[in-house]
Amino acid sequence: MSDDTPSSPLLVISAHAGDFVWRAAGAIALAASRGDRAKVVCLSYGERGESARAWREGRGLDEIKALRRGEAEAAAAELGAEIEFLDAGDYPLRETPELVDRLVRVYREFEPAVVLTHTLADPYNGDHPAAARMALQARVLAQAIGYDAPGDPLGAPPVFFFEPHQPEQCDFKPDVLLDITPVFERKRKAMERLPAQVHMWEYYTELAKRRGVQLKRNAGPNLGLPHDTRAEAYVRLYPQTTAVLA
Amino acid sequence: MSDDTPSSPLLVISAHAGDFVWRAAGAIALAASRGDRAKVVCLSYGERGESARAWREGRGLDEIKALRRGEAEAAAAELGAEIEFLDAGDYPLRETPELVDRLVRVYREFEPAVVLTHTLADPYNGDHPAAARMALQARVLAQAIGYDAPGDPLGAPPVFFFEPHQPEQCDFKPDVLLDITPVFERKRKAMERLPAQVHMWEYYTELAKRRGVQLKRNAGPNLGLPHDTRAEAYVRLYPQTTAVLA
Amino acid sequence: MSDDTPSSPLLVISAHAGDFVWRAAGAIALAASRGDRAKVVCLSYGERGESARAWREGRGLDEIKALRRGEAEAAAAELGAEIEFLDAGDYPLRETPELVDRLVRVYREFEPAVVLTHTLADPYNGDHPAAARMALQARVLAQAIGYDAPGDPLGAPPVFFFEPHQPEQCDFKPDVLLDITPVFERKRKAMERLPAQVHMWEYYTELAKRRGVQLKRNAGPNLGLPHDTRAEAYVRLYPQTTAVLA
């Protein structure tokens, strides 16, 4: 990052250890490739709700948590991101004042310019909206000078919801299509760091193609876009602020 | 415009002669100040539905049309925009294949990179949604190589709806706040070119302040934003395509 | 009506001859009982789409129209309302500039203080939304001094949608429950003026009970409401304006 470019740290708050890979690895790799800090906070390891294979193999709880942690660390490293685990437990992920307070401290310390998290609706997984509600509540609290936590009051970073597994059922209507073509291979490698979920590699590779096709359809006179454009879809929570309509 | 900057022509399609001033003058002046072409197409003069004072003064139809045309030309000139009048009549503005075809030809000739128009819902004024429907239909038709009109097929320029008079009643939930501070004085002068509507000058000056306050609230760490930020609100029809989340 | 009470004329615009009886007879009878003028405008007789029994009996088109007209006149007389038939044809009821213009003239002449019409959505009957769209368009046009029709520009009378046959499927979420207990017997008698639809008498008598139960549940400390309260449900199009919250 050149000295005169403003830093734009990216914070990703997810319920389980693997979520950030399938849903936001492209955005993370783009940030890292620009020289911005990117940090993933996993509220749990997904040890109960998203580790079916390990349970069927007869592993124990601690072993599963270590396994998920290792995979997530490897994927984050592939993307150039920091990662922190709050180990708050999953299925259910409980909303507590203490966990929200920990997130406030993360916001105050990391000072993100952009925040990514789950959608507020997901009828297939209650942990995802719970994580999103805490991420949003902590963001607002961190903005208040009167909130008792170290650091300066946070600005108001924009929030983007990343794509859930069954988007229409989660009322996910994409309003941002992010071009991740330059970093797609890195996303693919990060996915491959999660070896228990081979079928997901293909599923999310195909999704990136599908969203890429849509990006081209919405991109105006898209002279420069390659045939194999890859994209991730997002939904904004707050209005975009801009100096140029485009 | 420097030689190496891609041109980004702005097309504004409005039902009546004055709409573009109150609702989109900031976006127009910004485009012009960047050296981009900006063009306003008025489907009617607003001669029946938006000229109450002139009718009360006893003027005739042709006189009113000339009056509205003159004012709109003066306002467009203030903003640095071209303006064209299709004189299709108002109250009601009728949706016809011929009028849509004229708009297709405008799209093909002007090749806009950005399109602004009315919202699709407005329970106070049926001409506004009618104009929007025609603007949208013509945009899609202009993209088809098989549509029989001069020029090349259009790309897929993004569309923004500008702010109606009673936004909530028109289901207008802003998702873009455009910073018009640098050109606000120009917008004010353009408004003053419509002397019959003095009360609107203040109304829309206050609205620009209000939207400016909101812009600052949504702008993240907004170190550079001045106290008197001015903004216009817009709603996107299609997803934003971008290489950076911000 | 005493001399010092402002008149509050009620205008009901319906697609077919019988609609006003099932859906709005209570409101009509209340207006008449207060001494206000009430007027029903039927865009068609419902001769094709709502006269199945007559067709099965082998009657001809003109005979059916006369039959429906007679019934509707009798029901209107029972309620104390004027009635006018525009005979525009049904199934489909066609939206034309001429028919809208006739409605503008009705508005200008009658100067309603309140307007009732169909909902804008009805997947079971396309004539209902068509009637509503024309009623709304004409209301806006009638407000413009520049619209070429006799009479003064209309004020902005509130609009209420009356209840469709399958309310949830028409996105009908009642926001006004009108107490029609004092005139319910008159509504019942008006329904009985439509002898071909005996099953509807019971259906809408039961609906009035059901909406009456809901009215009591929403009426606050409802000391004065009788056990057999009867109600009609409506949806407002525009915000209520008031000097008292209640």
Place this chain on the structure above:
Amino acid sequence: MSDDTPSSPLLVISAHAGDFVWRAAGAIALAASRGDRAKVVCLSYGERGESARAWREGRGLDEIKALRRGEAEAAAAELGAEIEFLDAGDYPLRETPELVDRLVRVYREFEPAVVLTHTLADPYNGDHPAAARMALQARVLAQAIGYDAPGDPLGAPPVFFFEPHQPEQCDFKPDVLLDITPVFERKRKAMERLPAQVHMWEYYTELAKRRGVQLKRNAGPNLGLPHDTRAEAYVRLYPQTTAVLA
């Protein structure tokens, strides 16, 4: 209040000490001017989340709470309202069974005929929806004879949401516009009792004008409405019950 007018007590439940002034002072002053009791319940003082200036001036928590309390008391006095502080803490305002129970007791004691509170959605301030949820839950509980609290079961008073700072982002679509012209000067004076927020005085004075313009546009033949009509916007939660459509 004359002896033969039924009393119509107004209860306002707000998250922080100042909310009722900006958002509902007109409704409060109208009630008081009619001779009805009006009571404001502040769940917190807004000491952490809405006192940025005081924190920047280096004041302590207790001092800030006292400051906010004093201001709110002065504003309430200006409006002719009672005020009670539950001091439940803010940022975050925690939803607890105990706090809900306290509100049930307020309902049972005060017996409101009308209730005002925050919207259920507010992505900028989690305390507002939390206050609204508690206000609504307590209202329902207070209606049950089996709920163990002093007093008689509550009727079902209508609930109105008052206007949030960024209405569209809170899905606030006004369905009631309240004419506060007769008491606007009193609202202005109440606002001036909050000296730390001078910029808000203008902001909400302008909003009252803007809503006043909209009121006139929706008021039908508004012969009597003055040029400088002032209004507040509200959204109903439950259907209106009425004996007259208007």
Place this chain on the structure above:
Amino acid sequence: MSDDTPSSPLLVISAHAGDFVWRAAGAIALAASRGDRAKVVCLSYGERGESARAWREGRGLDEIKALRRGEAEAAAAELGAEIEFLDAGDYPLRETPELVDRLVRVYREFEPAVVLTHTLADPYNGDHPAAARMALQARVLAQAIGYDAPGDPLGAPPVFFFEPHQPEQCDFKPDVLLDITPVFERKRKAMERLPAQVHMWEYYTELAKRRGVQLKRNAGPNLGLPHDTRAEAYVRLYPQTTAVLA
């Protein structure tokens, strides 16, 4: 049940003791008549919020709970259903991890093929959405092999919301109309097991007629449907999966 028919157990989770009778007795009786197990889980007896008459008669809490339990058992027996009471208290029904865990165990033990519960919105009764949220959360938890409770992971049984008392106010737009004609007399008898609520017998008998009329209107060429068709309305939470469009 013949040996070669797959069992299709039906689980009904309701907030209070009587809810299942008014809202889902038809579906329960149909399941029982096919030889499927049907089980009702009542989270509370409705002792505080839905027993107004008993309170007015001066009965005590334990007496009321026994009364409600007895009635519900009698109604369930009439329908051929099992019933279980969790006695978690009502008004308010509190959402706790323990109660959710108890429901997970019910799911794992009963292995339902279909689940019925309340709507997620009900502004008249907070216990209903609370019950629904817990029913849904427990269903998802029960699917996870890692969740520590006896039994096998649950499949993904479809969920249907049954009809609330004021459907439109609860955003209840029926997407399934269930023909309960063959068992309607059984539903009526079950209702009559709740002697304190005689007026509800008629109310829900009429509702069954009304929904029956709608069923016939939506049933395509409904040659076989009798004049007195009776129905219950439901809303699906998840997409229907099927091998035939019909």
Place this chain on the structure above:
Amino acid sequence: MSDDTPSSPLLVISAHAGDFVWRAAGAIALAASRGDRAKVVCLSYGERGESARAWREGRGLDEIKALRRGEAEAAAAELGAEIEFLDAGDYPLRETPELVDRLVRVYREFEPAVVLTHTLADPYNGDHPAAARMALQARVLAQAIGYDAPGDPLGAPPVFFFEPHQPEQCDFKPDVLLDITPVFERKRKAMERLPAQVHMWEYYTELAKRRGVQLKRNAGPNLGLPHDTRAEAYVRLYPQTTAVLA
């Protein structure tokens, strides 16, 4: 079709010649494989709006229409469906009373038990909603005995919207997932009859996989579903009527 199975004819109404292949070929092939009649009505050939390659190759209008017709006939034959072309022109497809009347006659003659058509919203292609509006209007008209066209009044066949290209942007939230695994190879072969759109073959093969994964996730205890389940997604317009909840 065996003699004792009721016939269930399937009618598909699409705007352009190719739509039915990508969006509904599975449903068509399933119907044909059960022995039901399946009929496709193409309102236009898609000659202007969906034949970009042919135009770029310099072909003439009639040649393109013949080309599209031939391809569509081949695809329909592959699926076992009848096909009819109304040649009403595209880009834009105009809504006319005459075209609606032709569709009424198709309904009366074919007597469909199930109808498939486009969604009512599609901001990328105005012909799709236009086709859907006409399909729906004609279906209602065909039900009226008084509508002057040959044949008996239609029953009320259910309507399903098939999946548009960008589902979320068209407010397409699937509520039916149809298992097309047994006929997927036939769908693939039908797609290959449209040789100009090779990239679409893969796109819709992948979509069938994706919807298949979702079907399995929503199918309850899905013991019998194969790994390579394939599905099509649909949205119902009217409530499902059924004798069994499942």
